[in-house]
Amino acid sequence: MNITVDSGGGQKRDKVVIVGAGISGLTTAYLLNKLGYDITVLEKKKEPGGSIETVVEKDFLFDRGPNSALETHPLIGQIIEDLDLKEQLVYANKEGNKRYILRNNQLYPLPISPPAFLKTKLFSPSAKLRLMAEPFIGRSKDGYYQSISEFVTRRLGKEFLDYAINPFVAGVYAGNPEELSVKSAFPKLYELEEKYGGLIIGTIRSIKERKRRAEKSKQSAKMLSFKDGMQVLPNALAKHLGEKVKLHSEVTSIKKDGNCFKIDYMQDGEPRTIESNKIISTVPAYAAANLFSHFDNGLTKHLNEIYYPPVLVLYLAYKKTDIGRLLDGFGFLIPSKEKKSFLGAIWSSVIFPNRILNGNGAENKAVFTLFVGGARNPEIGSIDKEILIGKVRKEFEEIMKISGETIFQTYKYWSKAIPQYNIGYIEHDRYFDEFEKKNPGIILSGNYRGGISVGDCVKNSESVVNKVT
Numbered sequence: 001m002n003i004t005v006d007s008g009g010g011q012k013r014d015k016v017v018i019v020g021a022g023i024s025g026l027t028t029a030y031l032l033n034k035l036g037y038d039i040t041v042l043e044k045k046k047e048p049g050g051s052i053e054t055v056v057e058k059d060f061l062f063d064r065g066p067n068s069a070l071e072t073h074p075l076i077g078q079i080i081e082d083l084d085l086k087e088q089l090v091y092a093n094k095e096g097n098k099r100y101i102l103r104n105n106q107l108y109p110l111p112i113s114p115p116a117f118l119k120t121k122l123f124s125p126s127a128k129l130r131l132m133a134e135p136f137i138g139r140s141k142d143g144y145y146q147s148i149s150e151f152v153t154r155r156l157g158k159e160f161l162d163y164a165i166n167p168f169v170a171g172v173y174a175g176n177p178e179e180l181s182v183k184s185a186f187p188k189l190y191e192l193e194e195k196y197g198g199l200i201i202g203t204i205r206s207i208k209e210r211k212r213r214a215e216k217s218k219q220s221a222k223m224l225s226f227k228d229g230m231q232v233l234p235n236a237l238a239k240h241l242g243e244k245v246k247l248h249s250e251v252t253s254i255k256k257d258g259n260c261f262k263i264d265y266m267q268d269g270e271p272r273t274i275e276s277n278k279i280i281s282t283v284p285a286y287a288a289a290n291l292f293s294h295f296d297n298g299l300t301k302h303l304n305e306i307y308y309p310p311v312l313v314l315y316l317a318y319k320k321t322d323i324g325r326l327l328d329g330f331g332f333l334i335p336s337k338e339k340k341s342f343l344g345a346i347w348s349s350v351i352f353p354n355r356i357l358n359g360n361g362a363e364n365k366a367v368f369t370l371f372v373g374g375a376r377n378p379e380i381g382s383i384d385k386e387i388l389i390g391k392v393r394k395e396f397e398e399i400m401k402i403s404g405e406t407i408f409q410t411y412k413y414w415s416k417a418i419p420q421y422n423i424g425y426i427e428h429d430r431y432f433d434e435f436e437k438k439n440p441g442i443i444l445s446g447n448y449r450g451g452i453s454v455g456d457c458v459k460n461s462e463s464v465v466n467k468v469t
């Protein structure tokens, strides 16, 4: 069977089906569409975006998944330009640079310059001295099997692990530094040691190299969102692709038929079938395990072994007059040593405009987005959510010196939130590569490969497209 299409100039292009309309699937579709491929995107939910979900309830704009993205790769800016999203684009204001860490119930700004580091009370004098020894510590072996916790303790000391890296890992992965593999979860960090011999020297040298490639590091990249929230981006991509994106279309089975694939899906409750030469899966690993179960038992095992801890995202609104501390930052992160019931909070209305819709005295209100659970507290799955929220609120109000009641609150519970690139992850990734080689035409993509951030998912779409072309 031949299902290639003529993309103009007599050039034949494959028919490609992409499963999942999260940011990975939509960016891949956008790039392939530009190259003239005949694409169809099948998405289970009624809206595009996957983990990127924005809702407006009672004049409050709530990003239930990512609250922002980092402009780490030029492709993000290109898409924004191409889709005419410049009017919608907002960058975090300058307060966004100040991030607090909780220690002994006090919020300390994370120092971002050498003088600030020397002055800060977040770290003890011995921790500061220990950090200065970093350039003299040699390379280690095999970062794939080394946890981020081992790596940081060895290079920077235990206190730096506890009060900088532990909360940072919670903020990025909702993860556990004892379990995450340094090389799989933070490849750029590990590369500084592997390639340059140390973190301080490596940072200086890699800045020059990135400049040449027009890339930005995660520390220096601008933080962006949109006036109407993060879902603006997937909505615009889906609108641009038009009928090529089929929503409310859950893929139920994928079968090989000669050189082609037969993909069964349910669209608005009606069974349908589509055929393609290539299939790109961008669904979460556990969902891909079901779709490809009859291709390879080993694949199912590897996909199912990738751990997704639960995360509850709590959204709280207060009157500004009830808040007893200055709102002058991005928010705060909590080290696990502080033994609180949540991971941290973003001061949403401080960093981006329009989180409280105009009118009704928006300027007198403030909204916060709190993250609860993750690999640190996976037991939230079995805890009564109202009791949990009550406890979190009490702790948050104490830290923020809030005296009044919330004027609005809502939450989203993700039972399987973010894939963890734990020690042993490399075996999974290698298996996925082998599987793709043995099964030409199938590509496994999505945030369980190549990075979990929105920026990484956008960037990875380029490598996926290279596998197709």
Ligand SMILES: Cc1cc2nc3c(=O)[nH]c(=O)nc-3n(C[C@H](O)[C@H](O)[C@H](O)COP(=O)(O)OP(=O)(O)OC[C@H]3O[C@@H](n4cnc5c(N)ncnc54)[C@H](O)[C@@H]3O)c2cc1C
Pocket: 019, 020, 021, 022, 023, 024, 025, 042, 043, 044, 045, 048, 049, 050, 051, 052, 064, 065, 066, 067, 068, 069, 070, 249, 250, 251, 252, 282, 283, 284, 287, 311, 313, 414, 417, 418, 445, 446, 447, 448, 452, 453, 454, 455, 457
């Ligand atoms: C709470 C939370 C906070 C986050 N915060 C940030 C942040 O601040 N910054 C940042 O950069 N990143 C953040 N992330 C991570 C980032 O949002 C995700 O990694 C990224 O959006 C994942 O995109 P994806 O397309 O790979 O997967 P997904 O968004 O999971 O998309 C997969 C899609 O596949 C669909 N699907 C599943 N099964 C089927 C099927 N059988 N048939 C058809 N469709 C199917 C799903 O419905 C979904 O739409 C956060 C994630 C979460 C959950």
